[in-house]
Amino acid sequence: MKFKLLALILGTSLMLVACGGGDDAAEPNEPAGGDSGATTASAEKIYKQNCAGCHGGDLGGGAGPNLTAVGSKYSQEDIASIIANGKGIMQGGIIKGEEADAVAAWLAEKK
């Protein structure tokens, strides 16, 4: 009887420890290695997560304009500034810093 209770308490506290510790490890923020190839892959992933809802998964447009040839219309700096400041109903600052740079560079290649 006593032993069962002890095991229960011990078990519960172990579970708490395990759950608490899990949070820190749950966010692997590592970019997936490599240099140029990884940048393209992650830029596309960032785009899909943040922009595709309006601009389409294949850049074909939707609620927002088609971006398949956006690189012939804007420079990388222009695109970075659109991402930072927004345009029309598109709000600025959806992505920032390195993510914004990577997506701007990636979109500037679309010509």
Ligand code: HEC
């Ligand atoms: C809520 C929907 C929405 C989201 C999310 C969104 N956009 Fe837009 N985007 C728009 C709309 C609408 C326009 C057109 C604005 C205008 O010209 O008035 C636009 C315009 C643009 C333009 C200029 C296109 C052109 O031909 O003038 C670029 C570049 C752009 N968006 C990139 C992005 C990127 C990169 C992301 C993700 C970080 C993103 N957008 C997220 C709706 C969105």
